[in-house]
Amino acid sequence: MRSSTLWLLCCFLSTNLSAAEPTEKTTEEPELSVKEQVAQTKKKLHESTKDTTLLNQRLMEELDAYENSFALIPHKVNYILPFTYQDSPNNAPYSDNRSVMHSEVKFQVSFKVPVIPKTVFAENGYLFFGYTSRSVWQAYNTDESSPFRDTNHEPEIMLMFTSDAEWLGARIPAYTFGFSHQSNGQPGELSRSWNRIYLDVMMEYEDFYLSFKPWWRLPERSKRDINDVKGDDNPDIDDFYGYFELRGFRRIHDNELSLMIRNNLRSDNKGAIELNYSYPFSPKVRGYVQIFHGYGETLLDYNHKNTRIGIGFMLNNWL
Template sequence: MLLRYAAPLTALLMTLISLPLSAETDEEESGSAELPEELMVQCLKIAAPGAGGELTIKQLRELCNTLAREDANQQDAVRRALEALSDEAEGKDNDSDPTGNSRILERRLGMEALNRANRFLLTPHRRNYLLPVSYQEGRNIEPYTQADSQLTDQKKIEVEFQLSVKILIREGIFGDNGHLYMAYTNHSLWQAYNEDISRPFRETNHQPELILSFVNDWEIFGFRNVLNEVMLTHQSNGQSGALSRSWDRVMVNTVFERGPFAFSFTPWYRLPESEGDGPDDPTGDDNPDIEKYMGHFELSGAYQRKENILSLMVRNNLRSDNRGAVELGWSFPVSSTTRGYLKIFNGYGHSLIDYDHHTTAVGLGVIFTDLF
């Protein structure tokens, strides 16, 4: 339900950032300010097509006025962050930088700035998708055998989905830059077609993060650096005993773009844990060798061709044994509101339970929030 109203609410905010920044009147200070009729008409024109039939004109007018009052303190920041989006809404061509390269990440960064100005919206973080068909060759049943679990009997086809959101904690820590977020990503593998053992979730990985994010606009070798982040990340499957997997990392993410191509480089440092007294000791390290398989960095790239987005992710441990992973993705339009998603993974770490198990997984479904 929340995502359904994201588009009209964002459209409303785009109208509101065009308001002149002037001294507040007594009426505004009392909390009863209303938009001038000319701006109200503009706001309604933008909001009405995506608002749904259950909202009346009166309710839309009230929403326009409410957003105008609540977001007055953030209009300046939103205006600066969304210059490109405002131009796009007026039909201007502002999709390229001075060198003629298309800025494919401009829209996403702009939308995130809009969400920061609206406390009723959660901002997508990583990709959000649902793959009703996820086929995995070479099932890893050893951990479940050790735990005496029914999941030793697995179907090769399961359901895979990911939910990833973030919320703003504090904006503009360093002047007009430096935004602190809390994020959460849930990646689940569900044996939905395995009715013999009551359709259990085979694995669920939880990844809460604290993120300090900086937008940027400088170039090197023709590539524009648009975003830099420092992240404190915990990842766990929420299990105990032989099935327990977890690790903590400090990560740095830097994002570049040039034309229809964007890439990010994310190295990390694993925070050390005590060895404990074995796998049954809850204070010990569940997976001391995880870096040998999951590597020390992740390199991701994406290329947009019309409405299609092709992506590549590579992880490597920089060792002679060459462990790591490769993931290919393709998202494509299915309808005006739906995009298809094909994902192919090969290597280690498709999930935490499989961090030391080499597998190939192919999934097909829909993606709700893409890279850009």
């Protein structure tokens, strides 16, 4: 199921892109400089729609960054939720009698940079390195010295291609092939990690935006011992995280709504749903409300079902 989905999507994108290319070259075209290639890509994005869309604006910003050797741009959403409440704190991973509070602070930092600035692959391919850190912090649990309960680190390598493909009336202005390593850096029984390759297809239809991200987990050998630093920390993680992530986004005036769905496509129907709402708070910051329900909010909780609601601030938009 996982590999078939990735293969079909790759074939679809390849077919659409190759159809747009001429079958024969009558004259030898001069090689374009990177600046000219980026300008040409921007022009195609601009011409693909009558109006400048939010997704086009985001892609333009990433292309601008690609011409700058020291550019640092947002990858995923950067936010802080000083006040969150979870209905089912996870005490299971701890061998001691540690008490986990319902109230936590949750925050995420995410950015990306060009890996090889001013270098374009296959005329419309752009290589980025991304990093995302997500933490849940027992800040109000003074009886336990306010520990960070879990921090997930996710470095990624991403090759993004711009496109003029369409599907069922929706534009596909970009798609990304990527490799992701995610781990929580904890020792022994608390260690969690996995590696994935993925395809992220970004689509837009009028003022609705969609990201479909199927992945395939790279296999690891079984651990010989629980304290073995090598081997699979969580062999059943696919059962809870699923095999894809679907995100929908819409802006209504200055308010933004986003929905994330993950699912394992099995009869037990495990996965997660996350609903996000943001609104203007100041010129640089947005108010942010997040509701999460399901498995895998953090790697430590990958097999633990939880519902959380949080309120705080967002530092950048989804698009």
